[in-house]
Amino acid sequence: MHSNNPFIQIQGVDMVYKTRQGSFKALEGIDLDIRRGEFISLIGHSGCGKSTLLNLVAGLLKPSQGALLCDQREIAGPGPERAVVFQNHSLLPWLSCLDNVLLAVETVFAAKEARPRLVARAQAALELVGMAHAAYKRPHEISGGMKQRVGIARALAMEPKVLLMDEPFGALDALTRAHLQDELLKIVATTRSTVLMVTHDVDEAVLLSDRIVMMSPPTPDGRAATLAQVLPVPLLRPRHRVQLAEDAVYLHCRKAVIDFLYAGHAGQDQAEPALQA
Ligand SMILES: Nc1ncnc2c1ncn2[C@@H]1O[C@H](COP(=O)(O)OP(=O)(O)OP(=O)(O)O)[C@@H](O)[C@H]1O
Numbered sequence: 382m383h384s385n386n387p388f389i390q391i392q393g394v395d396m397v398y399k400t401r402q403g404s405f406k407a408l409e410g411i412d413l414d415i416r417r418g419e420f421i422s423l424i425g426h427s428g429c430g431k432s433t434l435l436n437l438v439a440g441l442l443k444p445s446q447g448a449l450l451c452d453q454r455e456i457a458g459p460g461p462e463r464a465v466v467f468q469n470h471s472l473l474p475w476l477s478c479l480d481n482v483l484l485a486v487e488t489v490f491a492a493k494e495a496r497p498r499l500v501a502r503a504q505a506a507l508e509l510v511g512m513a514h515a516a517y518k519r520p521h522e523i524s525g526g527m528k529q530r531v532g533i534a535r536a537l538a539m540e541p542k543v544l545l546m547d548e549p550f551g552a553l554d555a556l557t558r559a560h561l562q563d564e565l566l567k568i569v570a571t572t573r574s575t576v577l578m579v580t581h582d583v584d585e586a587v588l589l590s591d592r593i594v595m596m597s598p599p600t601p602d603g604r605a606a607t608l609a610q611v612l613p614v615p616l617l618r619p620r621h622r623v624q625l626a627e628d629a630v631y632l633h634c635r636k637a638v639i640d641f642l643y644a645g646h647a648g649q650d651q652a653e654p655a656l657q658a
Contacts, residue, residue, distance in 0.1 A: 387414035388575055389438060389543065394447035395605070396433050407433045409605035411447070413594060417542075420569060420576045422586040424638060425596030430606040431579040432547055434596075438577055439465050439545050451543065461489045464541035466532050468548040472520040478531045479516040482506050485535045506538035507531070509568055526557035533565070537572065544569075546578040550585065559622065562588060566620060583642075587634045588622055590614050595641045612637050 394411040397404050408430045415421055423431040436442045437449055440459040449456040451463060459465075464485075472481045482503040490499055507513045510530040515523050520531070529549060536544060549565075550558040562585055569576060569589075580586050586593045597609035614634050616625065625631040 386417070388417040388419075388452060389413075389415040389577070390448075390450040391415075391434075391438070392448045392450070394434075394437060394444045394449060396430070396437065396442065397445040406445075406603075406605040407599070408437075409607050411608055413608060413611075415575060415577065417575055418573045419591045420589055421578070422590040422593045423577065423579045423596060424581070424583070424586050424593055424642070425606070425609075426598050426642065428606075429596040429598040431596060435465075435545050435547050435577060435579050438543070439463055441465075461539050462542040464536035464539045464544055466536045466544065466546045466549045468551045472528055472531055472535075474520050477517050477519055478507060478512060478523070478534075479503055481520070481531060482535045482538050486538045489539045502538055503534075506534040509537060509571075510534045510564060524557075526553050526561065529553060530561065530564075533561075533568075537568065537574075540572075542575060544574045544576045544578075546576065548579050548581065551581070558582075558585075563622065565589065566618075570619060583635055583638045586638060587614055587616075587631060588620060588625065593634070593638060595638065610641060612641075 391411055391413040394408060395406065396408040397406045411434060423434060425431055433442065437444055438451075438456065440456045440463065451460075456463075472478070473484070476484065479500075483499060486499050486502045486506075490502065504513060504516065507516055510533050512527060512530050512534060515527060515531070520528050523531070529552070533549065550561050553561065566589060576589075578589065591614060593612040593614060594608055595610045595612065596606055599606045612634060614630075616628070616630055616634075
């Protein structure tokens, strides 16, 4: 059941990095509530703090101000209920795909379950992403898209309450990317995970998200990045990319994000088009 209580709460968060040149405020005054089972995308130009915010929710960073809560508890560090998928899969090259997933399964379930059950969990996760056939292959023996799927399987196998994804499909070709987006839609419909995903891809954000959080970049006069706008995506699920291509709501959302990115909220990196329109 999806409850309306916020599952992740980000309250008045500032993030200041200490650098050799002094302090750098990357985020300021971030407030965001995420409901259980909600799919949220973070979008914005390079350097506007998307990864920083994701890493704060992951517990990999501590906020300089404010608080982050997951399921009413303060996020004090990384935890198995919040699994992270990075842009480059980060699989261990000397282990098979199955063993890579198993390693993650063990960290969560080894204390209370016997090995056959753990292996079954790892196999089920590989199946979920269509990679059961590669269970005994090592990462160098499979394609980039396949590695990324195994990375997602590894995260899902931990049965996390929250899936945190930092440009999970950023390094993939367009076709593989579209395929994995479709799979992710199905997987999330099954697992009902709460997802926070960083992306640069407008269509990906609209296709997958319940809400798109648009972040404004830091300003040249030293103002930190902040959340500028939150766009609801009121499209019914299941969603099908081909049908959506001409859907008025889809096109409206897509245009709203593109307008945001190009009108007034462009970062100092305008030469780097963040869009994959
Ligand atoms: N460890 C760090 N130390 C100092 N500054 C940092 C650190 N990590 C990030 N920053 C700075 O904080 C700002 C936000 O970085 P972040 O990686 O969160 O942005 P982003 O929106 O994810 O960018 P991109 O889309 O390019 O990945 C940037 O100006 C970056 O240079």
